[in-house]
Amino acid sequence: MLQVILKRIAIAIPVILVVASLTFFLVRMAPGGPFDAEKVVPPQVMKNLNAVYNLDAPLIIQYRDYMYNLVQGDFGPSFRYPGRSVTEMIFTGLPVTFELAFYAIIVAIIIGSLAGIIAAVKRNTLLDYIPMTIAMIGICMPTFLLGPLLVLYFGIHLEALPVSGWGSLAGDKILPSITLGAAYAAYIARLSRGGMLETLTQDYVRTARAKGLSEYKVIINHALQGGLVPVVSFLGPAVAGLIGGSFVVETIFQIPGLGRFYVEAAFNRDYTMILGTTIFFSTLIIFFNLLSDIAVMYMNPRARSEA
Amino acid sequence: MKTKSIYFLFLFLLVSCGETISPVDSGLQDQILHFGNGSEPQGLDPHIVTGVPEHHLLIAMCEGLTIANPKGGENLPGVAESWEVTPDGKTYTFYLNKNAKWSNGESLTADDFVWSWMRILTPSLGSQYPDMLYYVKGAAEFHQGKTDDFSSVGVKAINDHELRVELKNPTPFFIRLLSHYSTYPVHKETVLAHGSIDDRNGMWTRPGNFVCNGPMNLKSWELNKQIIVEKNPLYWDADNVQLNEIRYYPVSNESTEDRMFRAGQLHVTNVVPLEKCPVYIENNNPDLRIEPYMGTYFYRVNTLHPVLNDKKVRLALAYALNRTQIVDKVSKCGQKAAYSFTPPGSAGYEPDTKIPYDPALARSLLAEAGYKDGVDFPVLEILFNTQEGHRKIALAVQQMWQENLGISVQLVNQDWKVYLAREMTGDFQISRAGWIGDYEDPNTFLDTLRPNRGNNKTGWENDEYDQLLELSNSTNDQDLRYEYLMQAERLLISEMPIIPIYTYVRQYQLSSDVKGWHPNLLDTHHPKFIYLER
Numbered sequence: 001m002l003q004v005i006l007k008r009i010a011i012a013i014p015v016i017l018v019v020a021s022l023t024f025f026l027v028r029m030a031p032g033g034p035f036d037a038e039k040v041v042p043p044q045v046m047k048n049l050n051a052v053y054n055l056d057a058p059l060i061i062q063y064r065d066y067m068y069n070l071v072q073g074d075f076g077p078s079f080r081y082p083g084r085s086v087t088e089m090i091f092t093g094l095p096v097t098f099e100l101a102f103y104a105i106i107v108a109i110i111i112g113s114l115a116g117i118i119a120a121v122k123r124n125t126l127l128d129y130i131p132m133t134i135a136m137i138g139i140c141m142p143t144f145l146l147g148p149l150l151v152l153y154f155g156i157h158l159e160a161l162p163v164s165g166w167g168s169l170a171g172d173k174i175l176p177s178i179t180l181g182a183a184y185a186a187y188i189a190r191l192s193r194g195g196m197l198e199t200l201t202q203d204y205v206r207t208a209r210a211k212g213l214s215e216y217k218v219i220i221n222h223a224l225q226g227g228l229v230p231v232v233s234f235l236g237p238a239v240a241g242l243i244g245g246s247f248v249v250e251t252i253f254q255i256p257g258l259g260r261f262y263v264e265a266a267f268n269r270d271y272t273m274i275l276g277t278t279i280f281f282s283t284l285i286i287f288f289n290l291l292s293d294i295a296v297m298y299m300n301p302r303a304r305s306e307a
Numbered sequence: 308m309k310t311k312s313i314y315f316l317f318l319f320l321l322v323s324c325g326e327t328i329s330p331v332d333s334g335l336q337d338q339i340l341h342f343g344n345g346s347e348p349q350g351l352d353p354h355i356v357t358g359v360p361e362h363h364l365l366i367a368m369c370e371g372l373t374i375a376n377p378k379g380g381e382n383l384p385g386v387a388e389s390w391e392v393t394p395d396g397k398t399y400t401f402y403l404n405k406n407a408k409w410s411n412g413e414s415l416t417a418d419d420f421v422w423s424w425m426r427i428l429t430p431s432l433g434s435q436y437p438d439m440l441y442y443v444k445g446a447a448e449f450h451q452g453k454t455d456d457f458s459s460v461g462v463k464a465i466n467d468h469e470l471r472v473e474l475k476n477p478t479p480f481f482i483r484l485l486s487h488y489s490t491y492p493v494h495k496e497t498v499l500a501h502g503s504i505d506d507r508n509g510m511w512t513r514p515g516n517f518v519c520n521g522p523m524n525l526k527s528w529e530l531n532k533q534i535i536v537e538k539n540p541l542y543w544d545a546d547n548v549q550l551n552e553i554r555y556y557p558v559s560n561e562s563t564e565d566r567m568f569r570a571g572q573l574h575v576t577n578v579v580p581l582e583k584c585p586v587y588i589e590n591n592n593p594d595l596r597i598e599p600y601m602g603t604y605f606y607r608v609n610t611l612h613p614v615l616n617d618k619k620v621r622l623a624l625a626y627a628l629n630r631t632q633i634v635d636k637v638s639k640c641g642q643k644a645a646y647s648f649t650p651p652g653s654a655g656y657e658p659d660t661k662i663p664y665d666p667a668l669a670r671s672l673l674a675e676a677g678y679k680d681g682v683d684f685p686v687l688e689i690l691f692n693t694q695e696g697h698r699k700i701a702l703a704v705q706q707m708w709q710e711n712l713g714i715s716v717q718l719v720n721q722d723w724k725v726y727l728a729r730e731m732t733g734d735f736q737i738s739r740a741g742w743i744g745d746y747e748d749p750n751t752f753l754d755t756l757r758p759n760r761g762n763n764k765t766g767w768e769n770d771e772y773d774q775l776l777e778l779s780n781s782t783n784d785q786d787l788r789y790e791y792l793m794q795a796e797r798l799l800i801s802e803m804p805i806i807p808i809y810t811y812v813r814q815y816q817l818s819s820d821v822k823g824w825h826p827n828l829l830d831t832h833h834p835k836f837i838y839l840e841r
Contacts (some may be wrong), residue, residue, distance in 0.1 A: 030724070030725075031724065031725045031728040031729070032722075032723075032724025032725055032727055032728040033724070035435075036727040036728060036731065037357065037727070038727065038740075038741070039357065039435075039762060040439065040731065040761035040762050040764070041435050041761070041812070042761055043761070044430065044450070044451055044452075045433060045434070045435055045437070048430050048431055048432070048433040049433040051431070051433075052431070052433050052507055077508050080349060081347075081349055081350060082349065082350045082352065082355050082507045083350055083352070083354075083507070083508045083509060083510060083512060083513075084350075084508075084530075089530065090532045093530070093531065095385070100597075148562065148566075151566055152566075155566065155567055155570055156566065156570060162570065162572070163563075163566040163569075163570040163572065164558075164566065164567050164570075164572065165565055165572070166532070166564055168532075168533075169330070169572075251559070251560045251563065252560065252562075252563055252575055253563070254556065254560070254563050254567070255530075255556050256529060256530055256531035256532035258533075260531055261531070264559075265349075267722070267723060267724070268724075269724050287821055
């Protein structure tokens with residue numbers, strides 16, 4: 001297993017370098033620059049600004065300098081926010097985004113797995129149809145619709161929960177976590193139902209039943225581990241997707257996470273910030289995929305022996 | 308059972324912090340103003356930043372020689388308690404308040420202004436607002452690198468509390484410029500402790516390091532969450548400051564901000580969502596504020612385009628627009644139809660230009676230009692940046708031009724930076740634009756359309772217009788000056804390189820608890836006049 005992990009890490013490094021290089025040239029190809037504004041910057045000032053940020057050097061030299069700094073872990077200064085480094089901004093937003101993603105994934109796992117397991121066990125009954133219909137709606141409903149709906153009902157109508165913020169007012173983390181977790185809960189419900197249905201027909205489950213174990217014990221002690229394998233392999237990309245895709249929820253609920261920096265950097269042509277966040281997210285995605293593969297290998301003996 | 312425990316643990320974790328009373332209610336008790344500030348400020352260095360959110364913060368934490376009058380009109384004393392002007396209007400002597408102090412307790416002196424103005428004019432700092440000081444003798448030459456001797460610039464400290472400023476020309480609005488944050492002083496020792504005079508990335512603006520001289524001090528700054536400023540007890544007029552704290556929230560999403568206001572999380576919002584404005588007007592929402600604002604929404608014409616180069620075509624386009632209908636049926640938030648570039652009422656300036664809505668006249672002008680009934684007229688493109696409001700207006704304009712002139716119009720919607728790049732390189736025919744005055748004077752509008760001004764972007768150059776603006780800058784007689792400016796305005800509207808559509812209004816929501824808040828054209832609400840009371 002260690003060999004597999006080392007091999008994956010060895011592949012990851014060139015992948016990240018390719019992502020960094022592609023992003024570097026792509027952002028430079030986009031029209032407009034970081035200092036363009038409705039009130040035009042005089043040419044003399046623009047010249048000075050370009051000099052300050054090394055933008056007056058040939059592109060290939062800028063690329064060389066950027067990659068040299070990158071290898072040393074330096075993402076450079078933000079162009080949009082003078083006095084702030086990209087690294088500082090990433091590590092300011094990251095804990096919040098992680099926390100949001102963590103709560104969201106807990107919401108997703110609890111609701112999704114429960115719904116999926118019940119649906120599989122009570123196959124072709126109302127307890128199967130209703131959760132699966134809700135799951136389908138959950139998958140289809142975008143967060144920018146679900147979020148404001150939840151806010152209008154729980155925040156404005158019932159006045160039970162704050163409508164925005166993160167860690168400032170009591171309960172302000174509930175609605176964003178549910179909003180972000182809902183779509184993933186729906187996916188997990190469908191995956192766990194599928195996984196459980198397959199497992200419940202396996203020989204070892206039939207053997208367990210034949211031994212006279214109660215249905216509860218059959219499901220919890222025998223079927224569950226195999227039934228949830230698809231969920232676990234989905235969790236890696238899901239966590240990465242939650243972290244990278246939290247922008248909408250962060251905007252709706254005014255959460256100071258990394259997603260907002262990422263998207264705003266693209267709009268502002270904040271070159272170093274776009275590069276820094278892209279490289280960072282790529283690394284995260286690779287890391288979480290690796291983690292989920294390790295977890296699957298651990299849970300599924302077949303995958304372990306193939307590895 | 309296990310699942311239930313996990314569920315309750317989760318809920319407990321989520322609810323495990325904070326207060327229960329709404330921020331607006333608790334703010335009332337503690338004099339804490341909750342302020343919707345649009346977006347995350349770029350920074351707090353007054354010589355580097357540009358933008359409205361930064362302006363809101365800087366007027367609270369720093370102070371220039373004068374401050375904007377909260378009720379509009381002439382500026383009030385700031386660090387300068389009084390000033391004298393020579394009869395030719397070219398030399399100002401400012402007498403600084405002897406009680407003016409930096410937030411670290413040091414006295415603020417005339418030398419601080421000299422050093423600060425040298426800093427903003429230092430080319431390698433890359434400040435985007437040095438032109439605010441170009442009216443000072445020798446300032447432009449120093450900034451453009453024609454001299455590196457700052458003693459040639461017309462700003463001198465006569466003694467600790469006397470500052471003399473020499474101008475190139477009499478500039479009657481000079482006092483108004485001095486409340487703009489680009490002219491604010493910065494604390495030399497603090498700036499230099501964290502970098503050189505031209506260091507854009509110095510850490511001096513961080514909480515703990517930041518030293519300035521306004522009614523509030525920087526308390527904390529959480530990126531993308533909030534900036535808290537607290538009352539500065541060392542401010543020279545601290546006795547009259549009633550607010551204890553202001554919390555600025557960078558809420559860029561208009562709907563989120565609206566919901567925060569409705570839920571009692573904000574005292575004042577930055578804007579009202581586009582779709583909500585007509586509803587709030589209809590429902591007589593008592594918190595809705597719609598106030599005059601010194602800004603004009605217009606369509607910029609690329610006069611270098613072979614067809615739009617013809618004045619008659621530009622006039623035809625302008626006369627074919629029903630502005631009243633646009634503000635009543637499309638923008639629907641109290642905007643006023645614009646018939647001049649400078650908004651009416653800017654420092655007593657009332658432009659008398661007219662732009663008729665006259666489709667017949669527009670058609671005949673187009674026919675005179677060689678396009679009778681729009682035949683042979685090329686497809687016209689309207690460039691605008693992605694925003695629902697711009698799109699709706701572009702659709703209305705498209706329909707009016709197609710109906711009234713018989714020409715084909717295409718809409719080109721672009722991302723903000725692409726739109727800016729296309730405007731800058733002249734890669735457009737007609738583009739939507741807006742201009743907000745930096746100070747209350749018609750010059751802030753009319754100057755932009757002089758030849759060689761970066762913000763002109765129309766390709767239109769008119770010597771007579773340029774001379775009128777030059778004449779207006781050379782006289783100290785305000786009536787004569789306004790007469791020159793009025794003539795320039797008439798010339799501009801008769802040439803139509805820009806097509807005014809409407810005059811902006813400020814639309815936002817304000818809690819009735821907020822007192823001492825007055826509408827004014829520049830939308831400047833100095834915190835020292837504001838307090839909370841129910």
